[in-house]
Amino acid sequence: MRLESTPELDAFRNKVRAFVAEHAPGVKRHAGVRAPEPELMPAIREWTAKLYEAGFLGIDWPERYGGRPDAHPLESFVVAEEIARARTWAPVGAASLASAALIEFGTEEQRSLYLPRIRKCQDVWCQLFSEPEAGSDLASLRTRARREGDVFVVDGQKVWTTNGQHADLGYLLARTDPDAPKHKGITAFVVDMRSPGVEVRPLREITGTTDFNEVFLDGVRVPAGNVIGSVNDGWRVAMSSLGHERSGVAARGVELFGVLDDLMRLAGDREADEIGELAARVQVNAAMIGLAQSRMLAGTEGVADALLGKIFFSELNHDLVEFGVGLQGTDGLLVEGDPEAVAGGWWQDAYLYARAFTIAGGANEILRTQVAERGLGMPRG
Template identity: 40%
Template sequence: MEKRTKHPQDTTEQAAFRAEARAWLTARAPLWGDGDGWSTRTTHFDVAAEKAYMDRCRQWQRELYEGGWAAIDWPIDHGGRGGERWQQQIFQQEVARFDVTSGFLAAGIALAGPAIGHFGTEEQKVRHLGPMLRGDMVWCQLFSEPGAGSDLANLSTRAEPDGDEFVVNGQKVWNSSAHLSDWGILLARTNPDAPKHKGITFFLLDMTTPGVEPRPIRTINGSAHFNEVFLNEVRIPTENVVGEVNGGWSVARLVLANESTMIGGGLGRADSTANLIELARRWGKIREPMVRQELARAYTREKLLDVMGRRLQESLRRGRQPDLDGSVLKVYWSESRRDRGNLGVGMLGGFGVAGDHEDTKVWGNEALNRFWGSIGGGTDEVHRNNMAERVLDLPPEPRVDKHVPWKEQVGG
C-alpha cells in the first residue's frame, strides 16, 4: 500500500491540510488492506447483517462529527467546520485510503443536507443538520416512481393540503435503504393543474409516520437494498415543506446535481486497480496479454478519474464554478465500474459465477452489480443527453409537455 503523504500538485496549504487529515485518520483507522475490509463489503443478504453494517457506519459518522470532519465545507452553526470545498475534496481522497466508511449515511448527507442547508428554514436546519451529521438520522431519497424515473417530473404521488398538514398518497420505488432510514426527502404533486415541473413540492418525511410502508425488493444478487415505499394517507406537517409549495423542482434539481457528482467523484477507491492486479496474480492470469491490456486500461481510467476529480477540486479551491460537467464524471465512472466488474469476473472463469470460493462471492457479486452505476443517479443515456445540451450546445430534446398542465398529459 502506498504510504506517501504529499500529492505532486498540492500547494503548501493543501499539503498541510492533507497531512493533518491523514494524521487524524491514521490515529483512528487501519489503512484499507490492513483492516478487515468491512468498508467495501457493502452487499448484505439479510436485514440483520445490513443493520449491523449500518450501525458500524453510524459509529464512524459519529467519530467524523466529533473530530470536526463530518462536513468540512458546511457552516459552523450547521454542524460543519466552516472550511472550503477543496478541503472536503482532499479529505475524501484521504479517507478512501482507509478501511472506514459512513456507507449509506454519506449519501443521505450529500443529498438531503444541501437541500435543507440551501432551501430550508432556520428551524429545519437546526432540527435536522446536526443530527444528520452526527449519524443519529439516516436519510433516504423518495423520488422515483413506477411511472417516473428519468422523467422524474412526471411523478404522480399526490399531496393534498388539509389544515396545517398535507395528506400524501402514492407509491415510490427503488428507494435505497428506505427500510433502515429515519427520514426521507420526498417529492409529491401538489398542483396537477400546473405543467409538470411547476406543481411539485419537496417534503421532509419522518419514516415512522403512520401510513409509510417500505417493502424491500430482493434483487438478482440476493440482497434487498432497494424498496418500494407505499404512502397511504400519510400526514406531513406543513412545516416540513422545503422551499415553496409547488416550487419543489428547484430543490430537486440541486439534489440531482449533487447526486451525480457524488457518485462520479466520491465512491471510487484509490486502490481499485491494485485489487484487480492482486486478483490476476492469485488466479495465475498476470502474464496473459489480454488481461494485462485490460489492467492497463483500468489503471488509466482510475488515473483519469483522479485527474477529473482534481480538476473539479481546483475549480472549487479557486471559488469558480466547476469547469467539468458532473455528467461527464458520472458516465466515465459508471463505464469504469462496469469494465472493472467484467474484468474481475472474467479472470475467475467458471469460478466467477459458481462455487463457494471467497473471490466468487466478491467478484460474482461485483459482476451482477456492475450496471447499477449506469442507472442510479440518472442513466448513462440521460447524462449523455445532458452533456449534449450543456457541454456540446447541441439542440435540446423536444419537450412538448413543458407548458401543458400535468393532468392533461398521458399518464397524468
Template identity: 55%
Template sequence: MSADAELETFRAQVRAFIDANAPKVKLRAGVRSPETREELATLRAWTAKLFEARYVGADWPEAYGGDPGHDVLRDVVVAEEIANAGTLQVPGGCTLAAQALLHFGTDAQRERYLPRIRSGEDLWCQLFSEPGAGSDLASLRTKAVRDGDHYVVNGQKVWTTNGQWADLGYLLARTDPEVPKHKGISAFALDMTLPGVTIRPLREITGTSDFNEVFFDDVRVPATAMIGSPGQGWQIANASLAHERSGVGASVVTIRRNWESLVELAGRTGRIDDAEVRDRLAAFAAEIQALSVHTKLSLQRWRDGQEQVTDAPVSKLAFSELNLRLAEYALSLLGPAGVLTEADAGAVDDGRWQDAYLYARAYTIAGGSSEIMRNLIAERGLGLPREQVAK
C-alpha cells in the first residue's frame, strides 16, 4: 500500500473514532475555553480518550505512551478531522508543556506530569504573553528570584487561555536581568493553586471569557519545578512552539468549512444567483485553494526537515486575514440581521456568523500580529531591509 493510501486508511479510522466518541458541542469560532465545570469535565474525558487511542501524543517516546511507528503527517490528519467534526481540541497548553517536559524536563518531572496530561487529570495553560510583551515575548518582565530552594515569582501574564481552569501553568519568567533579554529567561511548571496566584477572567467582545489575566505576588515556586536549566527558557519555548505544526492543516479545513457555510448562506438569502456574489465566492475559493497548496508543501518540508523561514508566517497571515474577510462578507449578506447574536430572537444560525466575526480579529493578533508576520516575510524571507522606527 502506498504512503498516501495508508494515510487515507488512517484518516478513515480517525473519522470513525471521532464519530463514535467525540462530544457534541456548540460550534464556536476560534480557540475557546469551557464555560462550565460540566464542559470542563467533558474536555478532560475527551482529552483522555484521544491520548488513550494514541491519536494525540503519538510522537511521545513509547515509554510514555507514544507510538514507535509515528508519522508526523498522521498528527495533521487527526487535527484536520477534529476540525472537520467541529469538536473539542486537546488544550494547547497541554501539548506545549508536554514537549517542553519531554525534551528538557527531568525524569522525575516527566514521570510526574506526563501521565496526568494523557489522562486529562491535569490541564495546563501557557503563561507566556504579558501586557508589554506579546509579539516581542523576549521583553517579558515577570521575575523569578532565587531564594534558597525556591524561586519567588512576581509579575503579570495576559491572554491566558484556560487560565481559570488550569491545574498547572507553563511559565516563562526572567531569572537573570543582567544578561541579554533572550538569555535571562527560564521555564517553570507552575502549580496554579499556589498562594499568591490570582486569576481574573477577561470578558471578551464575544461575550465569553476564554482569556485571563494572571498575577503573581511573591509566589514561591520550588526550584525543582524549573524545566531545563536557568536561562534556557527562550530555547525551550521556541523548541516547543516549533514542534507543534499539525494545526496548520486544521486551519485550512476550518476555513473551507466556513466557505461552504457561506455558499449555503448565500443560497438561503437569495443572493447565490447574484453575479457579484458568485464572483466573491469564487475568489474566496481560489484563495483557499492557494492556502491549501501552500500548507501541504510547507508540511511536507517540515516533515523532511527542510522548512523555509516563511512557511509558518505565510500560512498564519493568509489564514487569519482570509478568515476575517469571510466573516465580514457573511455579515454583509445578512444585512441588518448581521448584528444579532445568539441571545437575540431571530438570529440567523444562532448567531454563528456574528460570533465568527467578533472572534476573527483575534486570529490576526494572536500568535504574532499580521504586521509582525509581514515583517518576518519581508525581512527574513525576501531579504528586505528592517523597518526603520522613528525616534
C-alpha cells in the first residue's frame, strides 16, 4: 500500500483547516452521529452552504452543478478529516446520499431542482430506508407505494431516521411490486416531509437525546415525477448511492485519535499496558482506512473492505469509551450534566451511544456473515 500526500493535497488540507477554524459553528457537544438541537439548525444550514460555496462539498459532482473535475480523489476525505479534527458539525441529514442518487439516476429536471437547493442547504434530507423488520435486511421492507394516475400513494413505517425532525425532504424506498422477489419491485422516491400523512415521532434514547425518529406514512401522495430512476429499480439506485458514502470513513480515524488523546490525559501514568493496546488498535484502524483509500484509487476495492472497517471501528470505539468510563472509578456512575462528572459527562454519553455504531449501517453480526459469504466465498449457513 502506498498512500502518500502530495504538495497540492497538503495545501488543500491547510486551506480547509483554516476555513473550518474561521467558519465552523462551534464544537459538537456529543460524540457520534447525532441530531442537533433545533436552535442550532440555522447556523448548521449556513455552515453547510458555505462549505459547498467554497468547493469543499460536492467535489465529485458534475461541473455544471458545482463539482471540480480536476480535484484530487482524496479531497473529500481531507474535508471530512478536518471537520472531525475540529470536532465540529458535519452537514446533517442525507443530502450526500440523495445527491448521489439524483446525479446518477435522476432526471435533468430533478437535478436542476434539487441539486442547487442542496448546495444552499435550503433542504435538509433524511433517509427513509430502515423499518422495524427491515434494518440489516433492508430488502425485506414492507412500506408500499401503489400507483394512482400521476401519483403514488405510500403507506408504511420507517424507523431509525436520523434528523427526521429537521428534514424538509426524504429519500424513500417503498415496495411497488409486492409479487416480485424481495430485491426487486422496490422504487426510490423523493418525498416532501411536510406532505399530509407524514408523521415524525422522535425516539428518546438511553443517552437522553433524540437523534432518531419513527416516520409513519399514511396515504402520502407522492407525484410520479418524484421517482428516482425507474419504477421497481430502487434497490439498484439505493445500493449505488450507498456506495458513494466513503468520506465519513476517513473521519472515523481522526475521531479515534482524538478520543485516544483524551483517554491518555485522563489516565495519566495509569494503565500503561491497556492504553498501549488501545493505541495500537487505533493505529491499525488508521491503516485499514488508508488501505481502503489506496484500493479505491487503484480501483481494486474488495467487497469486504467497508464491512471489515465498520466492524473494527465500531468495536474499538466502544472499547475506548468504556475504558474511559472505567478509569473514573465510582465517578463513572455519574451522568451528563452532573457538575462532578469528568468532562461534563462526555464519556458517559459516548459510552451509552457506542453500541449504536455496532448496529447502525448493519449489525456487526450480520456484517460478519456478509464478510464470510461475499468476501471469503464461504457457503451460506
